[in-house]
Amino acid sequence: MRKWISFPHSEGTTSKQAHADFPEDGIYEREVGREGFFGPASHFHHQHAPTGWSNWEGDLKPRCFDLNKLSTAAPESPWQVPMILENAQCKMRIWHCNETMKYLVRNADGDDLLFVHEGEAELFTDYGHMHIVKGDYVVIPRNTNWRLELEAPVFLLMIEATNSAYQLPEKGLVGNHAIFDPACLDVPKINDSFKAQYSENEWSVHVKRHSKTSVITYPFNPLDAIGWHGDLSVVRINWRDIRPLMSHRYHLPPSAHTTFVANGFVVCTFVPRPIESDPGALKVPFYHNNDDYDEVLFYHEGDFFSRDNIDRGMITFHPAGFTHGPHPKAFQAGLEYKKKFTDEVAVMIDTRNELFVGDAAHQVENPEYVYSWKAEK
Numbered sequence: 277m278r279k280w281i282s283f284p285h286s287e288g289t290t291s292k293q294a295h296a297d298f299p300e301d302g303i304y305e306r307e308v309g310r311e312g313f314f315g316p317a318s319h320f321h322h323q324h325a326p327t328g329w330s331n332w333e334g335d336l337k338p339r340c341f342d343l344n345k346l347s348t349a350a351p352e353s354p355w356q357v358p359m360i361l362e363n364a365q366c367k368m369r370i371w372h373c374n375e376t377m378k379y380l381v382r383n384a385d386g387d388d389l390l391f392v393h394e395g396e397a398e399l400f401t402d403y404g405h406m407h408i409v410k411g412d413y414v415v416i417p418r419n420t421n422w423r424l425e426l427e428a429p430v431f432l433l434m435i436e437a438t439n440s441a442y443q444l445p446e447k448g449l450v451g452n453h454a455i456f457d458p459a460c461l462d463v464p465k466i467n468d469s470f471k472a473q474y475s476e477n478e479w480s481v482h483v484k485r486h487s488k489t490s491v492i493t494y495p496f497n498p499l500d501a502i503g504w505h506g507d508l509s510v511v512r513i514n515w516r517d518i519r520p521l522m523s524h525r526y527h528l529p530p531s532a533h534t535t536f537v538a539n540g541f542v543v544c545t546f547v548p549r550p551i552e553s554d555p556g557a558l559k560v561p562f563y564h565n566n567d568d569y570d571e572v573l574f575y576h577e578g579d580f581f582s583r584d585n586i587d588r589g590m591i592t593f594h595p596a597g598f599t600h601g602p603h604p605k606a607f608q609a610g611l612e613y614k615k616k617f618t619d620e621v622a623v624m625i626d627t628r629n630e631l632f633v634g635d636a637a638h639q640v641e642n643p644e645y646v647y648s649w650k651a652e653k
Contacts, residue, residue: 280316294319295527297556306599307564312542312626313529315568325607326563326599327649336597340645341637344589348372354381354434355484359634361572361593365540366627367436368572370636373397377423380498383416384485386438389536389543390414391623393576393589395430399423400473400499401510404464411576411621413535413545414512415442421481421498422510431589433574435625437538445534445542450521455535460517463509466501474500515576515621518547525554527562530624544624548578550617560610563601569626570595578620585648592645593631604651 289299298305299321306326309317341360350372351357357369373395392412399408401422408414416422418441424430447454464470475497483490513535521532536543552559571594580586594600602610609615633641 280310282316288321290321291319295558295562296525296554305558305562306601307562309564309566310568312566312569313531325601325604325649325651327601328651329649332646336595337646338598338600339593339633340586340642340648341591341593342587342589342640342642343370343591344587345640346370346372346636348374348429350374352377353482353489354432355383355482355489357434358636360591360637361631361633363540363627363629363631365438365440365538365629366625366631367438368625369434369436371430371432371434373424373426373430373432376425380421380423380479380481382419382421382481382483383436384419384483385487386436386440387418387442387538388416389435389437389442390416391433391435391574391576393431393433393574394428396427397430398425398427398469399464399510400425400470401464402499402501403504403509404466404501405470405473406462406464406510406512408512409514411514411516412512413515414510415536416510417441417508420510433623435543437541440539442536442538442543445537454519455521455533456513456518460513462512466503470499473497515545515547518545520547520549522549522552523557524550524552525557527552527558527560530561530626533624540629541625541627544626546618546620546622546624548617548619548621551613551615553616558610559613560602560606563599565597565599566594566626567596569628570631571600572625572627572631574623574625576621576623578618580620580622591637593633595631603649 291298304322304325306320306322307317309315354371357371359367360370361368392408392410394410396409399406402420479494479497481492521528530544533544533546534542535545573592575586575588575590577588
């Protein structure tokens with residue numbers, strides 16, 4: 277048995293509570309917390325922005341990758357796509373699928389979460405057929421056969437829960453229907469489109485296990501189910517079905533926007549919402565040290581209100597161990613309450629263990645991102 281050392285204390289000039297009614301003008305709040313945003317935390321009030329560094333040496337730094345610059349001449353198989361970021365529990369790939377898949381694929385290493393950044397396709401799986409579009413999340417359980425027939429080229433963010441499974445977060449006091457009602461989750465159908473692809477022709481399945489691919493050949497199409505029953509399936513939800521928690525008096529931490537959880541990481545979704553309106557409430561993400569989690573943001577749509585010079589299709593990576601938060605322009609705009617509504621859509625992945633940067637990401641990195649917090653003079 278163990279418990280956190282806990283003795284709430286206040287020293288010097290402080291606010292009464294976090295993220296609201298700062299004791300003086302012109303100060304900067306910084307949260308230092310454990311276990312993401314769920315453990316003990318302290319809040320400092322600084323005279324200078326905690327991101328006001330003038331120089332940085334070493335690998336522990338904020339990083340930005342412009343995935344739009346990756347070659348769109350991608351491999352036919354998602355298992356041949358190079359990693360962007362990875363660790364033992366979580367692997368992230370970007371796949372430009374430009375042609376209808378001529379074989380099935382199956383991931384024997386873990387569940388896959390597909391986020392459709394661009395494009396439109398017919399998805400065929402063991403469980404049936406579904407139409408997927410831009411903005412969809414699709415959870416594909418481990419060892420499910422699947423393939424895509426394209427309506428338009430597809431740009432996918434693929435997040436593997438290695439040796440794990442995706443689940444929904446506990447919603448606690450707000451109840452099961454908050455954030456999104458489970459009734460919004462779609463499952464594939466054994467419909468006319470699915471039945472039309474039954475075939476006695478030869479099909480192959482490319483199975484990934486321990487990051488190596490085996491090919492299994494059948495004298496028929498293995499997607500030949502006439503029905504199924506149970507509570508395990510491919511599921512789909514679009515970000516437009518997500519109704520975020522918010523408070524007009526308090527800036528909620530990213531954990532309030534959790535969409536899926538797996539062993540060692542969480543996936544959150546930031547969608548448009550009103551900005552906090554209370555005069556004393558912080559109106560941009562707070563400066564913080566997330567000292568137990570690496571943070572990744574994939575930018576899908578809109579005006580990313582806490583960042584400058586970030587475009588759709590980019591990824592930022594903030595490893596655990598340093599302070600980060602809004603860029604200077606965004607922080608000032610928050611003080612002035614210039615915007616009343618956010619219009620950003622972004623996917624956040626927070627991992628409990630260190631992420632490693634893949635070669636493909638290195639090729640499209642912006643080395644000046646670390647200095648993007650410098651205030652203009």
